[in-house]
Amino acid sequence: MPPIHAFTLFLLSLSTSAAVEISTQLAFDQPPLDRLFFCPRGKIEESRVSSGWPAYPVTLNTSECLDYDQIMGLPNRQQNLECIASATEALTSALDRVGLSESFLVWGSLLGWYRHEGGIIPWDFDGDVAAMKESCNATFDALRAKGSGVKNIAQAVEAELPRDFHMVVVVDGGVSRDLDTFSGCEARGIEN
Incomplete structure (x- = not known):
């Protein structure tokens, strides 16, 4: 089974237009929808390995990721x-x-x-x-x-x-x- 930090859907703690900081917090009571992104697994793994996450936050370029509105707007x-x-x-x-x-x-x-x-x-x-x-x-x-x-x-x-x-x-x-x-x-x- 994949470790919990390898899941593709991450809750992000700080959002900007082109990059997000992935939090080291593993649980959230009320996840804000504007901070949810769906990113390619390879992109996440590459960033995770190079940063030492989850011990340290990692900044991820979201240009290849979908945000909540994009996910919900997908056809069908x-x-x-x-x-x-x-x-x-x-x-x-x-x-x-x-x-x-x-x-x-x-x-x-x-x-x-x-x-x-x-x-x-x-x-x-x-x-x-x-x-x-x-x-x-x-x-x-x-x-x-x-x-x-x-x-x-x-x-x-x-x-x-x-x-x-x-x-x-x-x-x-x-x-x-x-x-x-x-x-x-x-x-x-x-x-x-």
């Missing part, structure tokens, strides 16, 4: 939110069908559920579901005991997803559609 934003909800539901249902019913919302999805009356954060771009590794291992062992020929949990879950939904595995440098890259539940991350 409501359809994107409906897609996130649909994909999250499809994934949790598939997890239930393979026997991994102890999945739960995490990160932005949990925050959205809490702060937006069971909904999605309006500027979110994905859904976040997790399961404990022990539960995953027990489920995978049960699948194998039933004679399932799957190599890993992602293959089992993908077989239960609706048509046109696919699993990808988190690998160094991005994601891969090759679900044969790990065994059992030993992936860094699995996405739908």
